[in-house]
Amino acid sequence: MRNTDSITNLPDQECNPREVQGIWLYGAGGHNSVVISIIRKMGLEPLGVFDDRHEELKAAGIPILPGILDPEFRRPSGPLIVTVGNNLARKALATDLQGPFATAIHPSALITESTIGPGSVVMQGAIVQTRTRIGGHAIINTAASIDHENLIDDFVHISPNATLSGNVHVGEGSWVGAGATVIQGIRIGKWAMVGAGAVVIRDVPDFATVVGNPARVIKITNLESRVLDDYESSLLSMPPRLKSNLLLIVNQVLNNSGKEPVRDLGRESSLQRDLGFDSVELAELTVRIEAEFGVDIFADGIVRTVGEIVDKLVKKDE
Ligand SMILES: CC(C)(COP(=O)(O)OP(=O)(O)OC[C@H]1O[C@@H](n2cnc3c(N)ncnc32)[C@H](O)[C@@H]1OP(=O)(O)O)[C@@H](O)C(=O)NCCC(=O)NCCS
Numbered sequence: 001m002r003n004t005d006s007i008t009n010l011p012d013q014e015c016n017p018r019e020v021q022g023i024w025l026y027g028a029g030g031h032n033s034v035v036i037s038i039i040r041k042m043g044l045e046p047l048g049v050f051d052d053r054h055e056e057l058k059a060a061g062i063p064i065l066p067g068i069l070d071p072e073f074r075r076p077s078g079p080l081i082v083t084v085g086n087n088l089a090r091k092a093l094a095t096d097l098q099g100p101f102a103t104a105i106h107p108s109a110l111i112t113e114s115t116i117g118p119g120s121v122v123m124q125g126a127i128v129q130t131r132t133r134i135g136g137h138a139i140i141n142t143a144a145s146i147d148h149e150n151l152i153d154d155f156v157h158i159s160p161n162a163t164l165s166g167n168v169h170v171g172e173g174s175w176v177g178a179g180a181t182v183i184q185g186i187r188i189g190k191w192a193m194v195g196a197g198a199v200v201i202r203d204v205p206d207f208a209t210v211v212g213n214p215a216r217v218i219k220i221t222n223l224e225s226r227v228l229d230d231y232e233s234s235l236l237s238m239p240p241r242l243k244s245n246l247l248l249i250v251n252q253v254l255n256n257s258g259k260e261p262v263r264d265l266g267r268e269s270s271l272q273r274d275l276g277f278d279s280v281e282l283a284e285l286t287v288r289i290e291a292e293f294g295v296d297i298f299a300d301g302i303v304r305t306v307g308e309i310v311d312k313l314v315k316k317d318e
Contacts, residue, residue: 022047023102024076026093027084028064031139035083035121036062038104047078068096068240069264071248081119082137087173087191091155094119094137096241101136109140117154135172153190162194171206180215238267238310246309249288253281267307275306289313 022045025032036046052067066072079102084090094101101119105111111128117136122128125143132146135154140146142160151169158164159178168182171190176182182200192204195211204210208217243265251261259276271277277285290296293313297303303312 020079020102021045022078023104024048024050024078024080025062026050026067026080026082026097027090028053029083029085031085032083034123035081035104038106038121038123041107042104047076049083068093069244069247071244071251073244081121083121085139085157087155087157087175090137091173093240094155096239123160129166141178147184159196174204238265238307239314242310242313245292246289246306246313249285249292250275252288253277253284256284257281265306267305267310269306270304271306272304 023039024047025035026049028049028051032049039046046062048063048065050065050067050073052069075097079100080097081102081104082090082093082097084093099118103116103118103120105116105122106124106126108124109122109126109128111122113130114128114132114134116122116128116134117138119137120134120140121138122140123142123144126140126146127144128134128140128146129148131148132150132152134140134146134152135156137155138152139157140152141158141162144158144160145163146152146158147164147166147168149167150164152158153170153172153174155173156170157175158170159176159180161179162176163181164170164176165182165184167185168188169186170176170188171192173191174188174193176188176194177196177198179196180194180198180200182188182194186200186203188194188200188204189206189208191207193209194200194204194215195209197213198211198215199213200210200215202214204215205217205220207220209219209221210217247262247265250265254261254275262275269275271282271285286296286298289309295312297309297312303309
């Protein structure tokens with residue numbers, strides 16, 4: 001059964017799926033395969049899947065396209081969903097890709113008088129009760145139960161079979177584990193982790209991991225020390241779109257000098273030692289970066305590494 005409120009009452013959506021034929025996806029791991037099945041159940045087409053890690057692709061039967069780290073990457077103008085399970089990596093990608101984002105809601109989900117933000121996914125059998133507000137790029141996993149007047153911020157993941165009672169607030173980026181129960185009125189801070197099966201009866205601080213019944217804090221982890229794989233770390237340390245533009249410029253300079261292109265850029269890469277730039281090439285790099293980003297990277301002193309360039313370009317956008 002499909003509750004029509006779930007499709008008619010979505011003021012936060014940038015893109016109502018009923019008005020489009022298909023949805024682009026970013027990220028081809030396990031989470032992606034579930035979202036593809038939801039999109040198909042909604043009568044829409046998955047148009048293509050972008051991913052940088054081609055060796056891990058699992059989206060059979062759908063075009064696989066180069067990801068954001070590839071200079072060839074072009075953001076299609078149509079609606080997209082970032083189908084990456086890791087909340088931090090999903091935030092990095094969504095921030096960089098920008099809208100329009102679509103929302104995927106499985107027809108078996110029951111959603112009553114609530115709002116679901118752009119980029120969010122509600123899976124099979126999930127229940128979202130009245131006057132709940134779910135932010136953007138959230139995952140409401142299989143059979144999760146979210147009761148009335150919950151506030152679920154952006155980039156949250158509520159795992160399978162987790163239960164949130166009424167008036168719970170889950171802060172940005174937090175992950176509620178499988179089968180966890182959160183009693184009414186609890187505030188879960190941002191980027192927190194509630195362990196599988198936990199019973200949460202007290203507020204959870206920002207960045208805390210809680211486990212057990214009753215749930216107790218076992219650690220507080222700041223974002224920087226989260227265990228991320230190399231790909232996720234690279235997304236966070238260098239905005240992907242900026243990185244791909246910079247890679248393109250670096251390779252143009254190398255190409256003009258008859259040198260081999262580089263496949264990747266690390267923050268620690270030295271312009272002279274690792275990329276082999278001499279002073280003429282450094283000058284060309286400066287001119288090209290200024291033309292592209294409007295920033296003179298050598299304006300206030302010498303720049304030695306890719307990371308120092310990135311910091312100047314990011315600072316300009318702040
Ligand atoms: C909470 C969690 C993130 C902790 O992972 P971690 O930071 O790697 O912590 P560790 O595995 O080192 O465990 C630390 C301690 O907490 C205990 N612990 C871990 N998870 C627990 C849980 N869910 N419930 C009770 N105790 C738990 C461990 O036994 C260990 O106790 P000890 O120090 O007495 O040996 C993880 O165990 C968990 O529950 N993840 C949720 C997975 C999930 O829901 N997936 C759904 C996917 S859709």
